[in-house]
Amino acid sequence: MSTGLIFTGGDFPSYDVFLSVMAMVNADNFFIVAADSGLEICDSYGFVPDVIVGDMDSLSDVSLLDKFRTCEIYKYPQDKDYTDTELAINIIREKNIKSFFIVGGGGGRVDQLLGIYSIFFRDFFPDLWITGKEAVFSLNKGKYYFSFPVKSTVSFFPVCIQETLASTTGFKWPLDGLRWIPGDVGISNVVVETKQSVDVLSGRLLLVLNLFKV
CATH class of the missing domain: 2.60.120.320 (Thiamin pyrophosphokinase, thiamin-binding domain)
Incomplete structure (x- = not known):
């Protein structure tokens, strides 16, 4: 069964560090969701997402969406009840994928960092969260x-x-x-x-x- 892999905006690891952490958990079959500017991380790693979701307000170049126009894309208004990361998690859950990782989300605004941390207290939470500086195992x-x-x-x-x-x-x-x-x-x-x-x-x-x- 696939493991969900969510790319979200914020500080993220180099590709080599990402691979070293993946080797720790023996995961390589992913269903990939790019949340807003997480698409830039996904693209830099050379991955093609299965789904792109978010309000796209953080993308440095919205034309990047054209590169992935054959992917499923769900664009939301900026005024919404969920963060882009939460929207990505909802998609993973709807796909009945039981295990998922988050890549990105480090550094930047403290409230956004705490927003991802708070997800670990819920009934559907990541098994792993990788920022540019840490790997967080649940x-x-x-x-x-x-x-x-x-x-x-x-x-x-x-x-x-x-x-x-x-x-x-x-x-x-x-x-x-x-x-x-x-x-x-x-x-x-x-x-x-x-x-x-x-x-x-x-x-x-x-x-x-x-x-x-x-």
Whole structure:
């Protein structure tokens, strides 16, 4: 089954960094939605989107739409109830795609950054969000294995109303025994072993990997 891949405006990684993160999650079969100026990122990577959506107010050159005129394009007025990213997520959901990633959305306005962060608290949320500087992994209940480079910096944030419990290996400061609620944070943990694991016992965590050290 395809994985949804949403390109949205804002800070985004180089193509090489994007590929390195994709290698971590073993994903390569995508249904691609470009949200507004996310189309420019999509084009720079050499991808052709399945759907283009948004009010197109952030495109630096609207003639780019002509290049992709054979794609499905849904243009909305600027006065609308949803952000362009939310419109893209709605399309992914309507396609009955269960897993999706967001690329872009870093830097820029804080309210737009927080707007994407807030999506992780909803019932349909990204498994991965990649900005120009970070890869944000959503960890549900279960055990996850990683091979982040030693000395990489990671941070943890609970994104669940209920209490979140987890145990870890391979990090300088283990999460074992910590009881997390929204508002708690674990900033700047450090990878100290070549293999790491996070076992989420209850709730849900975001793991934020600093891409500068990958």
